[in-house]
Amino acid sequence: MTSLNRETRRLEEAGSQLISDAFKAGADAAEVCGSYGSKSKISLEKQDYHLAASDEGYQFGIRVLKGQRQGFASTNSLNSKELKEVANRAVEIATFSPENPYFSIQSVAESSSAPNLALWDPTLALTSLQTQKEWIEHLRKEILKDKRIRLNEGTLEVGKSLSLVVNSKGTHQLESETYCAWSLMAMAADSETLTSFDYFSNIARQSARLGDHIVQTTARFREALLKNLKTGTAPSYKGKVVFSPRAVLDILIEPLCYHLNGRVILEGSSRWNLQTLGEQVLSPLLNLKDTAWLADRFSCGTFDREGTPTQNLQMIEAGVLGKIFLDHYSAKGLHQTSTGHASGGSSSLPSVGPHTLLVAPGATPFSELMRQTNSNTGALLLVHRFSGQTDPVTGDFSGVAKGAEWWVNGEFQFCVKETLISGNVFECLSQSLLGLSAETSIVDSGSESPAALIDGISVTSG
Amino acid sequence: MKDLASRIQQALESAPCWMEARYHRRRSHSLQVQKGLVKQTKANLTSGLGIRCLVDGAWGFSSTSDLSAEGIQKAMRQAIDCAKSISQMKKSAVPALPPTTLSQGEFTLEGYEALEKMPLQQKLQAALRAESEIRTASKLIQTSTCVYSEQFEDKILITTDGARALSRLARNEIRLSAIAADHGEMAEGQQTVGRTGAWDCLFTEHPMEEMGTTAAQLAVDLLKAPRIPGGLATLILSPAMVGLLSHEAIGHTVEADFVLSGSVAQGKLGHTVASPLVSLCDSGFLPQLPHAGGSLLVDDEGVPTQNTVIIENGVLKSYLHNRESAAAFGVAPTGNARAWLYQDEPLIRMRNTYVQPGNQSLQEIIESTEDGYLVDCPLGGQADATGEFMFGAQKVMKIEKGKIKHMYRGATVSGQAFDVLRSVDAVSKEFHLDLGAGYCGKGQPAKVDAGGPYLRCQATIGGVQE
Numbered sequence: 001m002t003s004l005n006r007e008t009r010r011l012e013e014a015g016s017q018l019i020s021d022a023f024k025a026g027a028d029a030a031e032v033c034g035s036y037g038s039k040s041k042i043s044l045e046k047q048d049y050h051l052a053a054s055d056e057g058y059q060f061g062i063r064v065l066k067g068q069r070q071g072f073a074s075t076n077s078l079n080s081k082e083l084k085e086v087a088n089r090a091v092e093i094a095t096f097s098p099e100n101p102y103f104s105i106q107s108v109a110e111s112s113s114a115p116n117l118a119l120w121d122p123t124l125a126l127t128s129l130q131t132q133k134e135w136i137e138h139l140r141k142e143i144l145k146d147k148r149i150r151l152n153e154g155t156l157e158v159g160k161s162l163s164l165v166v167n168s169k170g171t172h173q174l175e176s177e178t179y180c181a182w183s184l185m186a187m188a189a190d191s192e193t194l195t196s197f198d199y200f201s202n203i204a205r206q207s208a209r210l211g212d213h214i215v216q217t218t219a220r221f222r223e224a225l226l227k228n229l230k231t232g233t234a235p236s237y238k239g240k241v242v243f244s245p246r247a248v249l250d251i252l253i254e255p256l257c258y259h260l261n262g263r264v265i266l267e268g269s270s271r272w273n274l275q276t277l278g279e280q281v282l283s284p285l286l287n288l289k290d291t292a293w294l295a296d297r298f299s300c301g302t303f304d305r306e307g308t309p310t311q312n313l314q315m316i317e318a319g320v321l322g323k324i325f326l327d328h329y330s331a332k333g334l335h336q337t338s339t340g341h342a343s344g345g346s347s348s349l350p351s352v353g354p355h356t357l358l359v360a361p362g363a364t365p366f367s368e369l370m371r372q373t374n375s376n377t378g379a380l381l382l383v384h385r386f387s388g389q390t391d392p393v394t395g396d397f398s399g400v401a402k403g404a405e406w407w408v409n410g411e412f413q414f415c416v417k418e419t420l421i422s423g424n425v426f427e428c429l430s431q432s433l434l435g436l437s438a439e440t441s442i443v444d445s446g447s448e449s450p451a452a453l454i455d456g457i458s459v460t461s462g
Numbered sequence: 463m464k465d466l467a468s469r470i471q472q473a474l475e476s477a478p479c480w481m482e483a484r485y486h487r488r489r490s491h492s493l494q495v496q497k498g499l500v501k502q503t504k505a506n507l508t509s510g511l512g513i514r515c516l517v518d519g520a521w522g523f524s525s526t527s528d529l530s531a532e533g534i535q536k537a538m539r540q541a542i543d544c545a546k547s548i549s550q551m552k553k554s555a556v557p558a559l560p561p562t563t564l565s566q567g568e569f570t571l572e573g574y575e576a577l578e579k580m581p582l583q584q585k586l587q588a589a590l591r592a593e594s595e596i597r598t599a600s601k602l603i604q605t606s607t608c609v610y611s612e613q614f615e616d617k618i619l620i621t622t623d624g625a626r627a628l629s630r631l632a633r634n635e636i637r638l639s640a641i642a643a644d645h646g647e648m649a650e651g652q653q654t655v656g657r658t659g660a661w662d663c664l665f666t667e668h669p670m671e672e673m674g675t676t677a678a679q680l681a682v683d684l685l686k687a688p689r690i691p692g693g694l695a696t697l698i699l700s701p702a703m704v705g706l707l708s709h710e711a712i713g714h715t716v717e718a719d720f721v722l723s724g725s726v727a728q729g730k731l732g733h734t735v736a737s738p739l740v741s742l743c744d745s746g747f748l749p750q751l752p753h754a755g756g757s758l759l760v761d762d763e764g765v766p767t768q769n770t771v772i773i774e775n776g777v778l779k780s781y782l783h784n785r786e787s788a789a790a791f792g793v794a795p796t797g798n799a800r801a802w803l804y805q806d807e808p809l810i811r812m813r814n815t816y817v818q819p820g821n822q823s824l825q826e827i828i829e830s831t832e833d834g835y836l837v838d839c840p841l842g843g844q845a846d847a848t849g850e851f852m853f854g855a856q857k858v859m860k861i862e863k864g865k866i867k868h869m870y871r872g873a874t875v876s877g878q879a880f881d882v883l884r885s886v887d888a889v890s891k892e893f894h895l896d897l898g899a900g901y902c903g904k905g906q907p908a909k910v911d912a913g914g915p916y917l918r919c920q921a922t923i924g925g926v927q928e
Contacts, residue, residue, distance in 0.1 A: 042548060046722050049552045052544035053523035055805050057510070072504035076527050086507070093503045096583040098590075100499045129547050137551070152723040152847070153905075187847055189724060196846045236692065238927040267496060269605045269641050271648070347506050387844045388874050388924065389854030393641055393650045396689070398874035398924040400852045418850060420692060420876055420924030458927040460692035462876060 003125060004162055004176055007036045011058065012174075014083055015166045018062045021087035023168070027064035027094065029105040030087075031167035033305060034060045035346045039159030040129065042136045047144060047151050052129075059346040064090045068099035074347040102266070102333040106306075107169035114302035114309060117295045119177035120160075124207040127158045127180070138211050139182055142218040146188075146226060152197065154184040156214075165307035173303040180204050182214055188225045195228035195415075196402045198385065203298050203445040224384075228403045232414035234381060234461055239374035240434065241421065241457040242407075245359075245441040245449040247383045251390060251397055253288070253357055253449070255425045258392035260315060260323075261352045262330030262341075269393065271426070272321060274334060281321045282426075283433040287360035288316040290325070292340070297356045298446050305342035305350045313339060315357075319430075327352045359449035362436025369437050369453050371410035379408045381459055382451075383421060395425035401459075418462030423454070432456040463628055466529065467618045470511070473534040477622050479542065480559060481515045484762060485529070485618040486804040492611040493586050495593040503586060510804040513537045517545035519555020525805040559785045562795055564625035565766050569759040571631040572752060573659030577612060578632065580661050585610055589636075592670045596640045599678035602685065604643040606678070610636050613909075617762075625764025633658050633755065633909055635899035638674050642681035649687075649871075651680030652839070652856065654898035656755040656909065663753040667894070680839065680857060683869055690858055690870035692925035696834030697875065698827055698918045701894040703837050703855060705912030708742055708815045709902065710843040711851035711879035713912075716772055716780075717798070717810045718787035726849035726880070727778065735778045736883030740917075741818040742773040744782055746797050754814040754895045755911035760797070762808040767797035773883075784810050802906035809904060817914030820889025824916045827888045829864040831918065836861055837875060842900065849879040852924070870925075877921035890916035 015032040022030040038056040042049065060083070061074035071094030075086045136156040143149055158180045165173045183201035187194065200221045204210055243251065259270040272281060292300050292310035303309055306328055313323045326334070327342035327350050343353035372380055381404055388399010401421045406413045423432075437450040470483045487509035494502035510527035511534060522545025526537040549555075589608045596606035612634040619627045635656035642649050653673040657663045668676070699707060714720060715727040722728075727735075736742075746767020747757050758767055763785050771779050781791065784799035787810065799808035828836070836859040843853025854874050860867040895913035902910045 040544075045719070048554055049520065049548045051521040051523055051807060052548045053525075053807065054540050054544055055525045057525075057527050057805070070500075070503070072502070073506070074504070075507045076510065077507070078527075082507075089505050093505060093582070097503045097586065098500050100501065102499075129543075133547065133551065150724045152720070187724065194724065194726065194848050196848055196850065236927050267605050268643075269648070347508070349502050349504055387846070387852050389841050389872070391650065391872065393648045394871075396871065398854070398872075400850065400874070400876050400924070402846070418876065418878065418922070420852075420874060420922060422689075422692065422874070422924050422926060458692055458925065460922060460924055460927060462694070462878075462922040 004160065007162055010078060011036055011162055011164050014060055014078055015164055017080065017083050018060060018087050019168050021084045022062060022064045022091055025088045025091035027066060027091050029065040029168050031063045031105045032060060033346045034164040036162040037159060039157055040132065041155055041157035042132060044140055044151060044154035061346040062087055062090045063349060064094050065103055065105055066091065066094040068101055068103055069094045069097045070100065070103045071097060072349050102329050104328050104332050105167050105169060106328055108171050108308045113311065115293055117293060117300060117302060119175065119205055119295055121178045121206045124178040124180060125160050127207065132156060132158050135211060135214055138214045139218055142215050143184055143186060143222055146222060148188045148190050148226060148229065149222060150187050150189050152185045156182040165303060167307065171307040173307040175301055178205055180210060184218065184221060186225060188229050190229055193229050193231055195225060198225050198403065201444045205295055228415045230414045231417050232406060234406050234416040234419055234459065235377055236459055236461045237374060237377050238456065238458050239376060240372055240380060240453060240455050241459065242369055242380060242382045243452045243454060244382060244384045245451055246443045247386055248359060248449040248452050249443055249447050251386050252425050252428055253359065255390045255392040255395060257354050260325050262324050262326035262334060263352050265324055266330045266333040276321050279321055280319050282316060282319040282429045284319040285362060285433050285436055286316055286319050286429055289314050289358040290354045291358060292355035294356055296445065299355045304340045305344045308338045308340040308342060310340040310355060325352050325354060357447040361438050361440045361450040364435045364437055366437040366439050366451055367410060369435055369451060370407050372453060373409065379406055382407055390425065397425060398422035420460040420462065421457055423457045427456060428454045463616060463618060467620065467628060469531060470534060470618060470620050473531065473538060474620055474622055477538060479515050479517045480622055481513065481538065482621045482763065484512045484801065484804060487616040488613055488803065490611065490613040491582055493589050494609045495589045496607045497597065497605060508803060511537060512801065512804045513541040514807055515541045515545055516556060517542055518549035520545045520549035520552050521556065523807045556786060557789060560789050561623065562785065563766060564621065564764045565627040565760040567627065569627055569629040571658055571757055571759065573663060574614065574630050574632040576660035577634060578614060588670065592638060592674050595671050595674035596638060596678045599675045600642065600682050602642040602644050602682050603640050603678055605641040607639040619760065619762065619764045621764055627760045627764050629760050631658055631758065634661065634664060636664055637899050638677045640678040640681040642685050644685050647685050649681050649684035651677040651684060653677040656899040657753045658755055658757040659753040684871055687869045687871045690873045690923055690925035692923055692927055694920060694922050696831060696918065697921055698831060698834060698836045698916055700838035700916060701913045702840045702896040702898065704817050704914035704917050705897045706840045706843045706853040708817055708914060709812060709910060709912040710845040710853055711882065712742055713744065713812045713815045714845045715847065715849055715879060716782055718781040718783045718791065719810050720847055721781050722787065723847065725847040730778045733778055734776050735880045736773050736776040737886040738776040739820055739889045740773055740776055740883050740886050743769055743771050743818065744812050744815045745769040746813045748814060751895055755897060755909055756813040758813060761799045762801045763799040765795045765797040765799065767813060770796045782810055782812065784808060800908050802908060806906045809906060811902065811904065811908040812910050814895060815912040816895060817917060819891050819893040819915040822888055822890055824890045824892050827890055827916060827918055828861060828866060831861045831864060834861045835859060836866060841872065851879055852876040874924035875921050876924060882919050882921050885920040886917055888918035892916060
């Protein structure tokens with residue numbers, strides 16, 4: 001399965017040593033999250049090649065319990081003496097930390113329901129620098145096909161990694177992956193207009209047809225950038241706005257996840273709680289699922305930060321609250337079981353977060369959605385990128401709609417500049433949600449959503 | 463450190479090209495207390511060496527945590543291989559870096575040892591007390607949180623053209639948050655502070671207890687506050703908001719890498735870009751404010767940091783440079799090259815960015831404002847190469863006929879940076895560096911600070927429309 005035999009052995013040995021040293025220092029339970037990564041990257045800057053870089057290293061974090069007291073320490077060293085110091089430091093921290101009844105280190109079952117995710121591609125693992133140069137040349141040539149593009153920076157990175165979670169209760173999870181990730185940050189300029197920066201990133205875990213994939217994603221990004229050169233001014237109004245899939249995820253779904261977070265529910269800062277499960281909390285048009293099993297997305301894997309197997313979860317079905325995200329801490333506090341949503345890396349303590357969110361499509365073709373108009377303006381704003389603030393507690397959001405498009409009767413007119421939008425997430429996803437498009441888009445190799453027609457948005461022209 | 467420096471120096475003597483070796487050891491601690499429970503106490507240690515080289519007009523970079531002589535040699539070879547791999551593909555070769563003043567010696571910022579000596583347990587007890595202050599400030603407080611973190615940075619920077627600097631500094635920050643709830647409404651108030659130095663310098667302006675009660679009061683007040691109307695308005699920005707404006711709206715557009723990519727500041731040197739009341743600087747170290755959050759004496763290319771005047775009386779005077787961009791513009795580097803960790807290559811970043819104070823008092827400015835808002839308590843922001851910026855504020859107070867009236871819920875402020883600076887018609891003599899616990903994100907995080915006086919300008923508020 002993997003050719004990282006030496007690295008796997010080192011990771012396993014260091015994990016065992018850390019747990020053993022922690023027990024010698026007085027720990028009652030211990031968990032090690034370890035990782036190994038090796039990557040090479042080539043970057044572009046100002047239309048040209050900028051830098052080539054390589055990096056290889058390990059990272060270990062050890063969490064220990066002494067009764068109900070917890071300590072954590074991490075290091076990037078493989079040195080046996082330093083590993084012992086790290087284990088001792090974690091125990092020392094636990095010794096002076098007050099008790100917290102929700103801390104636990106638990107035994108979890110090996111993943112049984114997760115499919116074979118095909119995260120490892122032997123061909124990609126052996127990618128030569130020459131091949132990597134060919135791929136980034138595809139990227140550079142494609143984005144610069146139009147002379148109006150100004151490339152600020154671009155990167156293509158090829159890497160392989162290992163993730164390990166072991167604990168003193170018998171949990172043992174190991175996963176390896178390969179990836180090629182590419183990203184661009186650019187703007188467009190002609191004699192009259194300089195557009196805002198735009199950004200995109202993508203990931204692939206298989207080398208097959210990678211060159212084509214890079215060309216296609218870059219071409220789409222270039223065309224979107226050039227569209228921003230046609231600018232105009234929109235009036236201020238309050239009314240209907242279409243949120244693109246990116247806007248739906250960034251502005252509406254991300255703050256929603258704050259309220260679905262088991263730790264936030266446990267601390268009483270969510271608008272929902274266990275009693276709300278099964279209740280209609282949002283528009284019946286909204287269906288939201290979370291999965292970690294899509295191998296072509298950034299966030300995927302068969303186990304979480306605590307080693308708990310991941311699963312597919314229907315978070316919201318027809319507006320009814322179905323599930324919440326739980327790690328062991330929040331699960332213990334709420335008398336539930338973990339849903340496999342402990343997030344974080346080897347140098348951080350577990351927190352809670354989603355994997356890949358999938359908002360289900362609606363019934364209305366996107367073209368039909370865009371034929372809607374506001375009676376006060378005779379037009380409709382299509383919001384893409386959002387540069388602003390969302391208060392997850394209240395759900396209020398306010399910010400600049402970057403590259404937003406002005407449409408009249410289903411036809412694109414121009415992109416607006418210096419235009420702000422504001423509203424409230426929960427109003428947007430309840431009575432103000434008028435429709436979802438039948439088509440969905442994957443945003444930056446991550447979550448996926450349709451476009452949404454939403455009423456009651458304040459649009460302020462600068 | 464000195465033994466390691468000698469080992470690195472010795473390895474670099476065999477370098478066949480210009481080469482820079484940067485050892486970075488970061489120790490950090492973080493504590494989180496919420497509703498009387500300690501949720502997090504952790505310690506992190508990361509150390510390693512980043513090697514950067516310039517071969518045939520191309521940059522190569524490699525990093526390693528193996529600090530043996532063999533490990534260093536291997537990283538040097540890999541960096542050279544990386545540079546060679548793209549040198550033939552470059553359209554325009556990077557010219558050799560011209561000689562410049564480079565740092566040699568030991569550079570330590572005050573407070574490192576004092577912060578190190580103070581036991582983590584003592585800091586945890588203080589965090590528990592601070593969280594308790596918030597929780598007991600009002601019955602409406604639903605959730606109270608205190609997060610404390612500190613970083614100890616040890617660096618060795620050696621280049622083949624003469625830099626040999628050993629530097630040490632400690633940074634710390636505290637974040638206090640209160641969430642109030644009443645009849646289904648919720649609101650959050652925050653107070654944050656970030657400094658370079660010992661524990662005490664976090665509380666030189668506001669004691670910890672006061673910060674906690676201020677966060678709680680803000681959350682309670684915001685519960686009842688209405689949403690603000692959107693549109694162009696007269697704003698008096700607090701020093702913290704001026705810091706955000708300085709950093710987001712102006713600072714990023716004058717970073718020379720953005721300038722070379724075509725930012726709005728390109729070609730504007732010597733042009734009037736702001737009101738003559740506005741002078742803007744970026745400084746690595748301010749003797750009068752030695753604990754500013756973004757302080758550093760030497761940058762990550764070995765260049766001594768300095769006070770760079772970006773705008774003087776409204777005229778754009780300088781961009782912010784690393785060695786490569788300074789050579790491209792034919793000027794001296796400004797000491798703005800910074801890397802987050804040893805695995806990161808240095809980028810052009812700000813340090814402590816501020817507008818210089820003026821002559822009026824805040825009271826005079828408020829009294830001479832017919833209709834406007836006093837904007838305070840920043841929530842972060844973003845800027846564009848076009849100069850378009852936005853930043854969030856937790857607290858917006860209405861001003862009518864020279865008097866402060868009621869509070870609105872937080873809002874976003876946006877505008878075109880240089881247009882907003884041209885609209886400045888009043889600058890206070892009160893001055894603070896007050897960005898709080900903020901980090902700048904530009905591919906890598908960087909600890910920065912920013913501030914200035916109270917400043918009156920015109921900008922757009924992203925509020926509600928009727």
